[in-house]
Every structure is written in structure tokens, then in C-alpha cells.
Amino acid sequence: MNKCFHIAATLVAFLLLSVIPASAAGAAESAATTTQPGATGIARFDDLRGRVLAVPSSTVQDIYVEEHYPDIKLDRFDTEADMMLSLQQEKCDGAIMDDVICYALVRKTEGVTILPDSPVPPCQMGVVFGKHNAELCEQFNAFIRQLKEKGELEPIMERWIKHFDTAEMPDLPLPTKGEPVRVAMEPCTEPIVFIKNEKIAGFDAELIQRFSVYINRPVEIVEMEYDSLIASTTTGKADMAASGILITDERAESVLFSDPYYDSHSRVAVLTKNAHPSIITGNEGPQILGIWGSIKRSFYRNIIEERRYMLLWDGLKVTVHISFFSALLGTILGAFICYLRMSKVTVLRNIAKVYIDVMRGTPVLVLLMMMCYVAFTQFDNTPVAIITFAMNFAAYVSEMFRTSISSIDKGQTEAGIALGFSPVRTFCYIVLPQAVRRVLPVYKGELISLIKNTSIVGYVAVADLTRASYIIRGRTFDPFFPLLMVALMYFLIAWLFTYILDRIGRKIC
Amino acid sequence: MIQIKHLQKSFDNLDVLRDVNLNIKQGEVISIIGPSGTGKSTFLRCLNLLEQPTGGSIVIDGEEVLNGKVNASKLRQKMGMVFQSFNLFNHLSVLDNVCIGPVKLLGKSRKEAEAKAMELLKLVGMAEKASAMPDELSGGQKQRTAIARCLSMDPEIILFDEPTSALDPTMVSEVLSVIRALARQGMTMAIVTHEMSFARDVSTRVVYMDEGIIYEVGTPEEIFEHPKRERTRVFVNRIRDFHFEFHSPDYDRFLLKSEWQAYCNKYFLTRESMRKAQLIGNALFRHMPLDRGTLDFYFRYSEQTREMSMEVLLPIGAEPIDLDENKILNELCSSVEFNHEADRVKYRLRMKHKNR
Numbered sequence: 001m002n003k004c005f006h007i008a009a010t011l012v013a014f015l016l017l018s019v020i021p022a023s024a025a026g027a028a029e030s031a032a033t034t035t036q037p038g039a040t041g042i043a044r045f046d047d048l049r050g051r052v053l054a055v056p057s058s059t060v061q062d063i064y065v066e067e068h069y070p071d072i073k074l075d076r077f078d079t080e081a082d083m084m085l086s087l088q089q090e091k092c093d094g095a096i097m098d099d100v101i102c103y104a105l106v107r108k109t110e111g112v113t114i115l116p117d118s119p120v121p122p123c124q125m126g127v128v129f130g131k132h133n134a135e136l137c138e139q140f141n142a143f144i145r146q147l148k149e150k151g152e153l154e155p156i157m158e159r160w161i162k163h164f165d166t167a168e169m170p171d172l173p174l175p176t177k178g179e180p181v182r183v184a185m186e187p188c189t190e191p192i193v194f195i196k197n198e199k200i201a202g203f204d205a206e207l208i209q210r211f212s213v214y215i216n217r218p219v220e221i222v223e224m225e226y227d228s229l230i231a232s233t234t235t236g237k238a239d240m241a242a243s244g245i246l247i248t249d250e251r252a253e254s255v256l257f258s259d260p261y262y263d264s265h266s267r268v269a270v271l272t273k274n275a276h277p278s279i280i281t282g283n284e285g286p287q288i289l290g291i292w293g294s295i296k297r298s299f300y301r302n303i304i305e306e307r308r309y310m311l312l313w314d315g316l317k318v319t320v321h322i323s324f325f326s327a328l329l330g331t332i333l334g335a336f337i338c339y340l341r342m343s344k345v346t347v348l349r350n351i352a353k354v355y356i357d358v359m360r361g362t363p364v365l366v367l368l369m370m371m372c373y374v375a376f377t378q379f380d381n382t383p384v385a386i387i388t389f390a391m392n393f394a395a396y397v398s399e400m401f402r403t404s405i406s407s408i409d410k411g412q413t414e415a416g417i418a419l420g421f422s423p424v425r426t427f428c429y430i431v432l433p434q435a436v437r438r439v440l441p442v443y444k445g446e447l448i449s450l451i452k453n454t455s456i457v458g459y460v461a462v463a464d465l466t467r468a469s470y471i472i473r474g475r476t477f478d479p480f481f482p483l484l485m486v487a488l489m490y491f492l493i494a495w496l497f498t499y500i501l502d503r504i505g506r507k508i509c
Numbered sequence: 510m511i512q513i514k515h516l517q518k519s520f521d522n523l524d525v526l527r528d529v530n531l532n533i534k535q536g537e538v539i540s541i542i543g544p545s546g547t548g549k550s551t552f553l554r555c556l557n558l559l560e561q562p563t564g565g566s567i568v569i570d571g572e573e574v575l576n577g578k579v580n581a582s583k584l585r586q587k588m589g590m591v592f593q594s595f596n597l598f599n600h601l602s603v604l605d606n607v608c609i610g611p612v613k614l615l616g617k618s619r620k621e622a623e624a625k626a627m628e629l630l631k632l633v634g635m636a637e638k639a640s641a642m643p644d645e646l647s648g649g650q651k652q653r654t655a656i657a658r659c660l661s662m663d664p665e666i667i668l669f670d671e672p673t674s675a676l677d678p679t680m681v682s683e684v685l686s687v688i689r690a691l692a693r694q695g696m697t698m699a700i701v702t703h704e705m706s707f708a709r710d711v712s713t714r715v716v717y718m719d720e721g722i723i724y725e726v727g728t729p730e731e732i733f734e735h736p737k738r739e740r741t742r743v744f745v746n747r748i749r750d751f752h753f754e755f756h757s758p759d760y761d762r763f764l765l766k767s768e769w770q771a772y773c774n775k776y777f778l779t780r781e782s783m784r785k786a787q788l789i790g791n792a793l794f795r796h797m798p799l800d801r802g803t804l805d806f807y808f809r810y811s812e813q814t815r816e817m818s819m820e821v822l823l824p825i826g827a828e829p830i831d832l833d834e835n836k837i838l839n840e841l842c843s844s845v846e847f848n849h850e851a852d853r854v855k856y857r858l859r860m861k862h863k864n865r
Binding site: 409411414419433 | 582583585592594596613614658659662
């Protein structure tokens with residue numbers, strides 16, 4: 001009964017926390033802004049001088065603006081969705097990004113207008129191949145040439161960029177036989193690659209599908225973070241990568257680029273109320289919905305629409321899977337390390353000591369990247385992630401095991417041995433049950449932090465719960481609901497795990 | 510049943526047991542007494558191989574156990590041990606503490622073991638507390654449970670390692686009476702203890718250990734009433750020495766007086782005894798040849814018998830003095846005698862003693 005009350009209280013607290021900033025943001029839209037625009041408002045890019053501009057981190061826009069407009073302060077972001085949020089919250093005055101993305105975002109975001117000009121020179125989009133994959137690259141180039149000659153490329157682009165709301169993936173007879181081509185993609189960017197109705201969509205996605213038909217080989221999509229896309233083609237995790245990747249000289253040094261298939265221009269979005277009236281194109285003001293209305297709308301858009309709950313459900317399964325096996329494997333490994341650490345043999349003891357120090361001294365994210373991209377490139381990332389978390393978990397729990405075992409009075413062992421138990425049986429029957437009872441509370445804490453730590457697997461392209469929220473956020477630009485759902489789910493997983501642990505603990509002791 | 514020959518045990522370079530020889534027969538109750546740090550506990554722990562002896566031999570029922578071939582665990586099942594610090598298994602109830610051995614080691618069924626355990630718990634008076642956890646028990650109750658746990662294995666001998674040393678005085682007797690009851694039933698036992706009166710009336714033999722060897726063995730009467738050797742006598746009678754050295758006739762009387770006084774206060778001597786002792790002392794020192802070199806004076810008091818005596822070692826080469834005519838000595842001492850020890854003359858004076 002008490003527990004139910006607890007959960008309910010936590011839920012209410014979460015909801016309140018999520019609603020208050022939401023409504024506060026709504027109220028703030030009509031209130032005074034942090035940076036007052038001039039009487040005329042922002043009409044051109046030059047008007048942004050002396051203001052804050054959001055840029056996608058280490059892109060052409062980032063580099064160009066930093067070099068040519070030193071008086072513009074830059075805020076760097078990983079995703080365009082986050083930039084747009086920052087703009088809406090008036091933490092910045094403008095957000096510069098690729099035009100395709102900009103059009104899509106602005107259409108979904110209320111109160112935002114696009115500036116007519118951008119100083120950043122256009123950039124070309126291409127598909128990335130590993131240097132050893134020149135043959136595949138050639139095939140892709142031939143495919144693009146053919147599309148252009150037939151005049152098919154333009155309509156595809158038109159459809160996705162101008163009418164992305166209604167655009168659907170074509171129904172192509174996809175090949176199923178033959179060796180699959182692995183394509184790395186980050187499905188968080190509308191309309192280039194994104195998840196629609198639980199399926200991958202967008203013009204890059206369509207290009208890849210058409211390419212698949214062209215070379216008559218099936219395609220296997222490998223989802224990962226944008227940062228990992230290019231690296232994945234060199235480590236062999238994928239044969240090619242496509243997600244609106246811009247061709248730069250720097251990148252071309254380490255990978256092969258296909259012929260460009262789209263010229264990307266930069267566009268800057270600003271808040272309509274800060275913009276000069278001359279550039280406003282009749283975008284109506286924000287809808288007033290009230291607190292319950294906005295919660296209902298958020299819930300529908302983030303959870304129900306396009307069956308997005310399935311994304312969360314799949315992510316949940318992955319998170320539980322990784323957490324469970326990491327904990328299991330980590331506990332076994334931890335017991336083994338503990339055994340080494342308490343060994344009478346100095347060498348074994350030192351090995352365990354070094355292992356523990358190294359594992360505890362390295363960020364688990366760095367370790368995870370090293371394991372996936374350096375040590376075990378040829379394996380699937382999920383098992384590698386499980387092993388990595390297990391290794392890290394083992395280092396912590398082995399020390400817990402050791403301290404709790406050595407905290408058991410020596411007299412207990414002596415009494416067991418004097419009664420006629422062998423040393424091993426004395427440990428099993430006498431020391432272990434008492435040590436387990438002592439270690440359980442701290443072990444629970446470590447387990448919870450392991451579960452939460454698994455949220456970084458997104459970095460190595462494992463679609464877990466956190467990643468699911470990223471994908472949803474990438475579509476809906478709602479900062480609160482997906483995060484709230486995910487926070488709640490992590491809480492429930494942690495609660496479930498500790499509950500099971502408690503039950504097991506009560507049985508043992 | 511157990512023959513121990515030339516048993517040795519050393520830790521690093523500290524010899525704890527130097528040469529221990531003892532035979533333990535079926536049904537014997539052996540008390541092991543002696544000053545602290547003389548290896549009594551180590552000796553006991555060597556018997557069930559909790560400590561590995563460094564030399565000598567232990568033969569149990571005709572079988573040598575120190576050749577490394579013997580199964581130590583099997584051996585220990587027949588040799589119960591009761592510890593000073595009880596060492597009950599903290600995660601198990603009283604009943605489970607008594608059941609775990611028979612169930613896990615002797616292969617008895619849970620039901621059988623429980624029935625036997627309840628019987629044993631009744632024997633030690635702990636049946637009522639069968640479901641209690643060890644940390645809910647008093648020290649005496651813990652120790653009685655520990656004894657029941659020992660008995661659950663049907664041991665042929667039980668080793669008691671200072672079973673009452675960690676107990677409040679009020680709880681000592683409840684544990685001792687359990688041990689007494691076992692002794693009456695003919696259980697073979699070896700008990701390291703500081704409870705002299707208990708050792709005296711429960712044991713068939715008393716072993717006095719000192720300097721890493723068995724210094725003297727005998728019946729309780731022999732050891733406690735007529736100890737043959739000096740160290741045994743000093744120990745069983747709890748004799749305390751006060752020593753003062755005289756170097757010249759102009760010795761520091763105030764220093765002597767204050768030290769002697771402090772000694773008497775420490776052992777709670779009556780003012781009357783103190784006064785008498787000083788009278789004797791003064792009479793004695795007047796006659797002593799203090800100008801001939803170093804003279805040693807000992808005042809001895811037995812905490813056990815409350816007897817007081819004095820010893821005077823004359824300087825080297827000094828002749829004996831006639832003390833027979835001294836009034837004070839004759840009145841306050843029950844005996845005054847002297848003998849030659851090496852090249853010195855030794856006087857021994859026994860003070861008159863009121864029997865309690």
C-alpha cells in the first residue's frame with residue numbers, strides 16, 4: 001500500500017515538474033525578451049551581429065560564421081531540434097542550419113521565421129564510403145548519374161523538402177537475396193532520415209532504397225549517432241553512411257565521398273516577434289491551449305501519434321536486456337576479481353588491483369567507445385556494450401564484495417572450521433550469507449547506477465530507451481514529454497530490479 | 510586417547526610452545542592453567558590443527574595427525590571447540606546454529622537434527638530461546654548455545670578455550686555449571702581457564718603451563734595444595750613480590766617506605782599487616798651488614814592464602830647473623846630460617862597468620 005502511494009507521489013511530482021516549465025515558457029513568449037530587437041527587428045543576417053547564434057557543432061556553418069563573424073557569439077548544439085528549442089526559449093537570437101532541415105523545423109514550430117539570406121556558401125551533400133569500398137562508391141555514383149539523367153532526382157527532393165508532411169516512402173520491390181549492404185544512418189533528422197510510423201523515411205532513406213534496387217542487394221540499416229557515422233565506415237561497422245552528410249575537405253581525407261546529390265544552402269531561423277515585419281510570411285501566433293490541453297496534446301504527439309510508444313517499448317526492452325545481462329555478468333566477474341584481490345598470491349592480487357584501478361579510473365563512455373570502435377569492431381555493439389558495462393560494474397562490486405567479506409569476524413570462519421567444515425564450505429555456509437546481507441544495500445545502489453549508465457549506449461548506435469526519446473524529440477521538438485516518459489521508465493526499471501533483488505536477498509539470508 | 514609428544518609451535522621467531530608432552534585419556538577433564546602468554550590457547554588450537562604445529566607429534570586413537578595425510582576436517586568433527594568469543598554463526602538462529610553441523614556434515618535429516626538439537630538446547634537451558642538470533646542473547650546464553658553446537662557433532666573430546674573470560678561475572682557461573690554437568694556425564698574435556706576454584710573442583714588433572722612447556726602436572730590437590738615447583742606455587746597462590754635493594758647503611762628510607770606503602774595499598778593489605786611488616790623490617794635492617802655490598806630484600810604476599818613472608822639475601826661473602834634473640838621477630842614471625850644459596854646467605858621469615 002505504502003509502495004503504491006510512493007509511486008503515485010513520484011508520478012505527480014514528475015508531471016508537475018514537466019508542466020510548470022512548459023506553461024512558464026508559454027507565458028514567457030508574450031513577455032519581455034532577453035535581447036530586445038531594434039525598432040525594425042531582424043531582417044538580414046547582418047542584423048545578428050552582436051547577438052547569439054545557435055549552430056550545429058563543427059559543421060560548415062560553425063566554422064564559417066566563427067571565421068567571418070567574430071562578433072557573433074556561437075552556441076553549439078548536437079541536433080537541430082535542440083537549437084530550435086533554444087531559440088524558442090530565447091536563449092539565442094537565431095539558429096543556422098541546412099535549408100532542408102530548416103524548412104521542416106520551421107513548419108512544425110510556431111512563431112519562427114526564416115531569414116531571406118545566409119552568408120554561408122552552399123555545401124554539397126554526399127554519401128560516405130570507407131576507402132576500401134571504392135567499388136561500391138563507383139556503383140553509387142553511376143546510380144546518381146542515372147537518376148539525374150532521367151530527371152528523377154529533382155522530384156524526389158521536391159517531394160521530401162516541400163511536402164514532407166505528406167511524403168511517403170515509395171513502395172519498391174526491395175531485393176531480399178544477396179549479401180546485404182550495411183548503411184549507417186542517424187534517423188533523427190527530418191526530412192533527411194527520420195522515423196515515421198516506426199519505419200525509416202526521408203529522402204536519404206529513399207535514395208538508399210532505390211540504390212538497393214539498382215544494385216539488387218538488400219540493405220541493412222545501422223542506426224547510430226551522427227558523430228559515429230563517418231567513423232563507422234572506416235572501422236567496418238558499416239559499408240556506407242548517409243544522413244545528409246556534407247562534403248568537406250577534412251572529411252574527404254579519411255573517407256570516400258560519392259558525387260554530390262544535393263546542394264545544401266544554409267538558412268537562419270529567428271523568432272517571428274523579433275523579425276522585421278517585411279520578412280514575416282503570415283505565420284499565425286501560438287495557439288493558447290492551457291495546461292491540460294498542452295499535456296494532452298504533448299501526450300498524443302509524443303506517445304500515440306505514429307505509434308511512437310512502440311519506439312519507447314523497443315528501447316525499454318533493449319535497456320532492460322543490457323542492464324540485466326551486464327549486472328549478471330558483472331556480478332560473476334566481480335566475484336572472480338574479488339577472489340583474485342583476496343588471493344594469497346601477490347601476483348594475482350596485483351593483477352586485480354590494477355584491473356580495479358584502471359576500470360574505476362576510466363570513464364565508462366570512453367571505455368565503451370574503445371571497445372566498440374577499437375577492440376571489437378567486427379562484433380555487434382549490443383553484446384560488446386554488455387561486456388563493457390559488466391567490466392566496469394565488476395570493478396566496483398568486487399571492492400564491495402571484498403570489504404563486506406573482510407568485515408565478517410575471523411571467529412566465524414574459525415568456528416566453522418573447528419566444527420569440521422572444510423575452508424570452502426565454511427565460506428559458502430558461514431561467511432557468504434553474512435557477507436551478502438551486508439553487501440546488499442550498497443550493491444543495490446550500484447545496480448541502479450549501472451541501469452542509468454546504460455543510457456550512454458546510444459553513442460555506439462544501440463537503440464535503447466534514451467535513444468528512443470532522442471528520436472521522438474527529433475520529430476516533435478517537445479523537450480519534456482519524451483524525457484519525462486524515459487525518466488519514469490528508468491525509475492520503474494530500477495525499482496523493479498531492486499525489488500527482485502530484495503526478494504532474492506530475503507530468500508538467501 | 511591423545512598422546513602429545515615434543516609439540517612445538519613458533520610464530521616467525523617467537524617460540525610459543527617449546528616442548529609439550531601430555532597424554533589425555535578417555536573421560537579425563539584436564540584444566541590448563543598458567544600466566545597469560547605462555548601458550549595455553551595455542552596448545553589447544555594445535556590439538557585440532559587450527560594452528561599447524563611446527564614440530565613434534567600428536568597421536569589420536571593410535572593415528573599420527575601431523576604427517577599431513579590426515580583429513581583435518583574429519584578430525585575436527587570429533588573434537589569440539591568452544592571459543593572465548595563464542596563465535597556463534599550470526600546469521601543463524603540458535604536452533605540453526607545447533608543443526609547446521611549435523612545436517613551439512615553428518616548428513617542427518619533436518620527433522621532428526623532438530624529433535625537432537627532441541628534435546629541439547631534443553632540440556633544447556635536454551636530450549637526456550639531456540640528461535641532467537643545470536644545478537645539477542647546475553648554472553649552466557651551465547652556460550653551455552655556454543656556448547657550445544659559442539660555437542661551436536663557428538664564429539665569425543667571438547668576443547669574449551671577460556672570459555673568464561675569474555676563474560677560478565679554474573680554469567681560465569683551459568684556456563685561453568687553446564688561444563689560441570691558435562692564433566693559428570695564423563696565427557697572428555699580440556700579446559701584452558703583462569704577460574705582456579707572451578708579448575709580445582711571439576712578437573713581430574715591440572716596442567717600448569719609456563720615458558721612454553723608443561724611445567725607441572727598433577728591432581729587438583731597436588732597442584733593447588735602442594736605445588737612442587739616454585740613458579741607453580743607463585744602462580745596458584747597468586748604470590749606478589751615487593752623488592753628493594755640496599756646499597757649502603759645510608760639507604761633512602763623514605764623511598765623504601767613510600768614504595769612499600771604503595772605496594773601494600775595495591776593489594777589491599779590492612780593497615781595492621783602493614784604496620785607489623787614494617788616493624789619486622791626495621792628490626793631486620795638494624796642487624797643486617799648493609800656496608801658489605803648489595804643486599805636484596807623481598808616482601809611476599811599471597812593473594813590466595815593472604816600469607817606474608819620476607820626474604821633477605823645478604824651481600825656476597827657476608828656471614829649469617831644470629832637473629833634468635835630478637836624479640837620483635839620472635840613475636841611477629843612464625844618461623845625464621847636461613848640457608849646458603851650459592852655464595853650468599855638467604856633468610857626466610859614467615860609472618861604469623863590469622864586463619865580466616
